[in-house]
Amino acid sequence: MQEAKETSVKISVEGLNAWFNTNQVLKDISMDIAEKRITAIIGPSGCGKSTFVRCLNRMHEVVPKARVTGRVLLDGEDIYSADVDPVDIRRRVGMVFQKPNPFPTMSVYDNVAAGLRLMGVRDRARLDRVVKKSLEMSALWDEVKGELNKSGASLSGGQQQRLCIARALAVEPEVILMDEPCSALDPIATAKIEDLIAELKKDYTVIIVTHNMQQAARVSDYTAFFFLGELIEYEATRELFESPADKRTEDYITGRFG
Amino acid sequence: MVRNRFQKEMEELRKDVRKMAEHAKNGVETSVLSLKNQDVEMAESIFAREDESDILNLGIDDRGMKLTALQQPVARDLRFISTMMKVSDNYERVCDLTVKIAEITLKTAKKPLLKPLVDIPRMAQTIIEMIDINTMAIEKWKVDEIGVLNEKDDLIDALYDQVYRELLTFMIKDPRTIDDATHLLFVARYLERIGDIVAKTGARIHYMITGERIWIK
Numbered sequence A: 001m002q003e004a005k006e007t008s009v010k011i012s013v014e015g016l017n018a019w020f021n022t023n024q025v026l027k028d029i030s031m032d033i034a035e036k037r038i039t040a041i042i043g044p045s046g047c048g049k050s051t052f053v054r055c056l057n058r059m060h061e062v063v064p065k066a067r068v069t070g071r072v073l074l075d076g077e078d079i080y081s082a083d084v085d086p087v088d089i090r091r092r093v094g095m096v097f098q099k100p101n102p103f104p105t106m107s108v109y110d111n112v113a114a115g116l117r118l119m120g121v122r123d124r125a126r127l128d129r130v131v132k133k134s135l136e137m138s139a140l141w142d143e144v145k146g147e148l149n150k151s152g153a154s155l156s157g158g159q160q161q162r163l164c165i166a167r168a169l170a171v172e173p174e175v176i177l178m179d180e181p182c183s184a185l186d187p188i189a190t191a192k193i194e195d196l197i198a199e200l201k202k203d204y205t206v207i208i209v210t211h212n213m214q215q216a217a218r219v220s221d222y223t224a225f226f227f228l229g230e231l232i233e234y235e236a237t238r239e240l241f242e243s244p245a246d247k248r249t250e251d252y253i254t255g256r257f258g
Numbered sequence B: 001m002v003r004n005r006f007q008k009e010m011e012e013l014r015k016d017v018r019k020m021a022e023h024a025k026n027g028v029e030t031s032v033l034s035l036k037n038q039d040v041e042m043a044e045s046i047f048a049r050e051d052e053s054d055i056l057n058l059g060i061d062d063r064g065m066k067l068t069a070l071q072q073p074v075a076r077d078l079r080f081i082s083t084m085m086k087v088s089d090n091y092e093r094v095c096d097l098t099v100k101i102a103e104i105t106l107k108t109a110k111k112p113l114l115k116p117l118v119d120i121p122r123m124a125q126t127i128i129e130m131i132d133i134n135t136m137a138i139e140k141w142k143v144d145e146i147g148v149l150n151e152k153d154d155l156i157d158a159l160y161d162q163v164y165r166e167l168l169t170f171m172i173k174d175p176r177t178i179d180d181a182t183h184l185l186f187v188a189r190y191l192e193r194i195g196d197i198v199a200k201t202g203a204r205i206h207y208m209i210t211g212e213r214i215w216i217k
Helices: A049-055 A086-092 A108-118 A124-137 A141-147 A157-170 A187-200 A213-219 A237-242 A247-253 B004-037 B040-071 B075-108 B119-140 B144-173 B175-210
Strands: A009-020 A023-034 A038-042 A066-074 A093-096 A175-179 A205-209 A222-227 A230-236
Touching: A009 A049, A009 A205, A023 A049, A023 A205, A023 A222, A023 A230, A038 A049, A038 A213, A049 A175, A049 A205, A086 A093, A093 A157, A108 A124, A108 A157, A124 A141, A124 A157, A124 A187, A141 A157, A157 A175, A157 A187, A187 A205, A187 A213, A205 A213, A213 A237, A222 A237, A222 A247, A230 A237, A230 A247, A237 A247, A237 B075, A247 B075, B004 B040, B004 B075, B004 B119, B004 B175, B040 B075, B075 B119, B075 B175, B119 B144, B119 B175, B144 B175
Parallel strands: A038 A205, A038 A222, A093 A175, A175 A205
Antiparallel strands: A009 A023, A009 A066, A222 A230
């Protein structure tokens, strides 16, 4: 498909197919994802967009009877080759989900530190540093710095989602996948997350799945339109929303179907 | 087909812009005819038309803003709505210029015209054809004829030059004609401006239909 312009390629997807049992949900997807840019994936329900991002950090295969073929190159290396540890891939390619899902029994601090502790980091000073930095990057630090010990579940929905972003950032990933990160949030919390996403692209490659086309238009540099498991159109965001090349894209984004 | 109400509102917008095009066309036709026939009453009808087109243009702008704010149009819808607002504005400017021509009719109606008008009505006729091309392109969502606008605009420019040179000879021969000749020169100048505006409107319509910008002088 089209190549990402002006910047290097972080992820290159080649002939990706995915199944749930016998049901093929992704059909021969090929696309390059630009480094330190925001790529939005849009499309109607069931078009395969969530499955697609879950293939990018080997999350699809954790579903029973789910299967993937094709190649996903992260910095040129196939994440599906036999000698690759999926756990390492999931550290490098972090994920934020639709509903904020902080670990409910853990404090704010422990939520953010959880990933590092799993990796065996015990150095308190280092943990402190990473927790502070991650919370700052997720624009939550100022709101929680006085109460790092309170439960993560006691935060508001928007704060919880930023906490989950901080948790994802703490393990220093290279790519962040976001699956409908704002769908459970009000417009103010959504605006904060969108601002944050724009900040994140300074350091990270961000891929965001969204039902909200205005959100894709607002935050992303590139947009891919998926329909019935196929990649229909993939372009610079302004191009896609101003003059889409494919009639199906046009019909979808103008609300004529979907 | 979903978003029926939105579709209906866009259709209303299209109809209003069509009316705006009719105002512009009639304005050009009537103002030049009033000048040619030295018909004061006809010239005065232009002023009322101008008021109507002002109100219509405001309404189009308002409807376009409302649709943009409430429906968040993208792709062809966005190009359509923004273009309708722009086309309407352009035709409003055309109507403004036809008022200027009507004012010249009022100034010159008391004594015989300096010369029979030939090229100026041809300019007007060409403009009317250009507006029709724009209207058909919008109605059919096809750009086929838009390319012709360039030729027609060239023709208008050539007619303007011709009128200019002709009037200059009058003024050189007899300075007493300067007042009348200048008035006619202004009319030709206004029509030349209108030709430009209508051609540029066509370029915008081309963008609306194809998503590609083209350059018309």
